[in-house]
Amino acid sequence: MGAHITDSVLYRHLWGTDEVHALLDDEAKIQRWLDVLAALATAQAEVGLVPADAATAITEHADVGLLDLAEVAAETRACGHSTLGLIRCLRRVLPEHAREWVYYGATVQDLTDTWTSLVMRDVTDLVVTELARLESAAVALARRHRDTVMPGRTHGQPGLPITFGFKAAVWAAELRRHRSRLAEGRSRWEMVQLGGGLGTMEFWGERALPLLEAFARRLGLGVPDIPWITARDSVAEFAGVLALITATVGKIGQEIYQLQRPEIGEVSEPFTPGQVGSITMPHKRNPELSEHLVTLARLVRADAAVAVEGMVSEHERDGRAWKAEWAIVPEICLYTHAAVRLAVRLLEGLQVHADRMRANVDAASGYLQSERVMHALAAHVGKHAAHEAVYRAAMAGRERGIDLRTALLTDATDATVATYLSAEEIDRCLDPTAALGATGQLIDRVVGQ
Structure with missing residues (x-):
């Protein structure tokens, strides 16, 4: 090992x-x-x-x-x-x-920083490829489940009905923004380093700047306006963008980790026959992929913080800053590429249990549609008065263990709703497919139609 x-x-x-x-x-x-x-x-x-x-x-x-x-x-x-x-x-x-x-007039940082730029270039290429696959997988889920109704959750609790396509479209849009960040940042972190002892290029005299251009051209890297010996912002930016990418991947992993809990049961990770969840509990199917995405994302964020610390350096050379990058940049690159690739595997093989999603909506006994009832009532009594009336009915209904429809129509809880809305109007409000707002249109804006 x-x-x-x-x-x-x-x-x-x-x-x-x-x-x-x-x-x-x-x-x-x-x-x-x-x-x-x-x-x-x-x-x-x-x-x-x-x-x-x-x-x-x-x-x-x-x-x-x-x-x-x-x-x-x-x-x-x-x-x-x-x-x-x-x-x-x-x-x-x-x-x-x-x-x-050999090594004529150059310093260790000219060599190692230029190597770091080459690594950042090559790893960016690798991450871009996997990120495009991951976005495509999210888009495919969003398109396939555009109308698959499920509970939307806030603070870990059911809130309003959404569709699984909406959730996947949010992921896709976020991943797309990361692809833009990578494209925009490349010109800032794919640059040669060539400054000599202090960054002034004094050793090479009047041929210094032509040398800088020729050196960069031969390596396929950009030419900095000035050597960046103590300006570590480009490395920190690279680390930061990869931290953002893995944070999104970790968020997706966390979401799938939660949604596949048996008591929720709305999705399942891909499962390979022979995969073992526990050496003592043979029945277990552990969320190995989604769980590991969260772990990798945490490590990248921690390493990225060290990269940002490296921006605070002294004078014209400070080994404490850039030598720390020798440890963290390889880790960031390894963890990020592994995370994005695992996330592709997770989303491409994700099992979506649409029937369980709808069952969880129905199990909420109409309470997920309380906002729609409030909106209908607001036309008669105003928004805030409507909120208070529906709130009173909902809290009383939950205390009594009855569905929202019964609570709204029962005088003993609150007669305000029943005074202004008929049973037929309430039934229309409590239809979860009618409580999705602009969900479908928003998904279409992301996936394209």
Whole structure:
């Protein structure tokens, strides 16, 4: 088992995905660092800072397979510097004429921050793909259950009738906004870092800005207006957007977690034969997917808070800020991609029990339609007086254990409603399908018709 749960042979499938692991493991990270160094050398050759043959040699030898990672680790521990061990080992495999030109004028943060930008770019691509699938799944549920009546709940209690399509359309609209946030934020967090010792690019003289442009172009990243060594807002924004996405996914998970409780029974997670809920209670079917979405979302929010803390840094370089990102950015990426992918599985396989939804509406004995009765009565006595009258009848009816219709028509509770509304009018008000307001039209605005 790995020391970190994301590396566990037993559990890593729940805490990350193979695609994100492929970006973050040691070999992948070092290879990407070497790619950055090769791009830097090539860009420096382009602007006349590095001999062309040296840049070619650096590019040809920028291969993690040529390095002994145990030796790189030993050199790193020996020198106490984050990347000097790697540079020493790389120089040993380079031809002599190229050795002095590798990492020419750059710093550890130029390398590692640029790597972070590349990871954020690639993970954004992965999340965008899964998020589109998740939105489509929510839209499909909204369209399929546009008219599937169920209790709407406020403060955990039944309120008014809605449809399950309405609930799913709210999810879809929220997910769509997150896709917009990702698209809008990319230009701010997909930027190279190249500043040298203090961010002034002094080492490269008058060729500094052309070098910056060439370096960014070769990596397919944007060019910042100014190096962002202590400006960690872009990383914090990336973390924050992923925290928002997973919070929505967690909300969906929490909702499904609650709705599949047997006493509610309105939905069920997809179930795989052989799946075991309890080693002691054989009957159990636990809400594994929805429950885990809440867990992953909590962890991403916690890590995102650390990213925001990193914005408070000192002077022109502060390792306390950006080195914390080495721990949290990989976690955020792993947890988010895992969460969105699990949520796709959850919504695409969700079982919706429409008959139970309607039964739960009917079990409320008409009380879910109290607002519609109040509205009809308001035309005669005013809204606030109508609320008081229906309230008195409803509270008395619930105390006596009778349905709302009986309570409204019984003089012993409150005669105001019966004075102004006939039994036929009350019956029309108590039809749950007539108490949906603009539900269908609102769903159509999200799903498109």
